Amino acid sequence: MLKYSYINPKGEQSISASPTFCSALSSRNPLLIDDFSDVLRECERLVRSEFSPKPGAINNVRGTWYEWLISIGGFNICQKYSDAKRILVPLPNVISLDYPSLYKKDVYSLIQDLKEKTAAHDVNLISSNPDYVIVTKPNELLLPDVSVIDASALKKIDDFYLKLVGTLNFADLVGFVSIKTSLRPDRRLQLSHEGALVKAFYEHLKSRLWITDAAGLKYYGVSQKVGPADIKGLKTVATHSVLSVNSVPERAVDAVIQVSGGASLNSFLTDVLL
Numbered sequence: 001m002l003k004y005s006y007i008n009p010k011g012e013q014s015i016s017a018s019p020t021f022c023s024a025l026s027s028r029n030p031l032l033i034d035d036f037s038d039v040l041r042e043c044e045r046l047v048r049s050e051f052s053p054k055p056g057a058i059n060n061v062r063g064t065w066y067e068w069l070i071s072i073g074g075f076n077i078c079q080k081y082s083d084a085k086r087i088l089v090p091l092p093n094v095i096s097l098d099y100p101s102l103y104k105k106d107v108y109s110l111i112q113d114l115k116e117k118t119a120a121h122d123v124n125l126i127s128s129n130p131d132y133v134i135v136t137k138p139n140e141l142l143l144p145d146v147s148v149i150d151a152s153a154l155k156k157i158d159d160f161y162l163k164l165v166g167t168l169n170f171a172d173l174v175g176f177v178s179i180k181t182s183l184r185p186d187r188r189l190q191l192s193h194e195g196a197l198v199k200a201f202y203e204h205l206k207s208r209l210w211i212t213d214a215a216g217l218k219y220y221g222v223s224q225k226v227g228p229a230d231i232k233g234l235k236t237v238a239t240h241s242v243l244s245v246n247s248v249p250e251r252a253v254d255a256v257i258q259v260s261g262g263a264s265l266n267s268f269l270t271d272v273l274l
Contacts (some may be wrong), residue, residue: 004023005051018151020043023046024039025068030072033262037224039065040065059181063181070088070132070259070265072090072146073262074132075087084134084274086274087273088272093142094128099198102173104162107169107170114201127197133175135172135271156251170209175222181223182223188233192253195251196239199238220255222258223259230256
């Protein structure tokens with residue numbers, strides 16, 4: 001009986017990401033794990049105990065496992081610190097959710113209006129969703145229980161964003177985080193493009209809403225390994241910030257942080273959530 005893989009509709013054996021991750025993690029708190037590579041290697045070992053997946057298949061699912069470690073760590077932080085000001089919420093891909101739809105209708109309609117106006121000039125605002133959104137913590141919102149991690153707990157984590165759709169005021173959405181298990185030049189470009197675009201949307205909303213004292217939007221990149229070339233390459237300017245001589249140039253990616261284990265994850269999360 002297969003546990004860490006399944007037969008897909010094409011009749012091919014594929015990786016079962018959730019049960020593999022749950023077995024490898026054994027409900028440990030990611031904030032207390034020294035090296036996340038140990039968990040990821042155990043995930044891979046369990047999969048290979050049943051079959052030999054193609055290299056690309058392991059690479060694809062490794063990102064999901066890494067994101068679950070960060071998601072669980074984020075909810076652990078919020079449960080540990082009851083006075084946490086913000087929460088880190090994982091987002092699905094843009095096909096499942098257009099992230100501006102998290103805003104209340106009056107704010108979301110402004111983004112829809114922008115897209116319609118650009119489309120009228122044969123220009124499409126094609127965007128992707130960052131992996132996480134950072135929002136102010138609603139006191140009445142019940143966070144998922146992450147003390148025991150099983151398939152049900154992972155689904156509650158992945159679906160948590162549904163509780164926020166159509167509920168956020170402009171000031172409630174304060175930042176984004178995008179995750180990469182590793183950084184290559186093409187992935188740096190993706191982060192810079194995504195960061196610049198979400199900040200441009202934010203500036204557009206600020207102007208349309210006549211909010212002159214907005215706190216600003218943060219966009220962070222996180223990876224298991226970050227080198228000097230990554231830090232330098234991700235200092236790319238957010239294009240909207242060089243359109244006026246009165247504006248101060250702003251980075252598309254505010255910071256790129258190496259998160260390789262519980263200590264570095266705890267440091268990052270306490271900085272952005274507390």
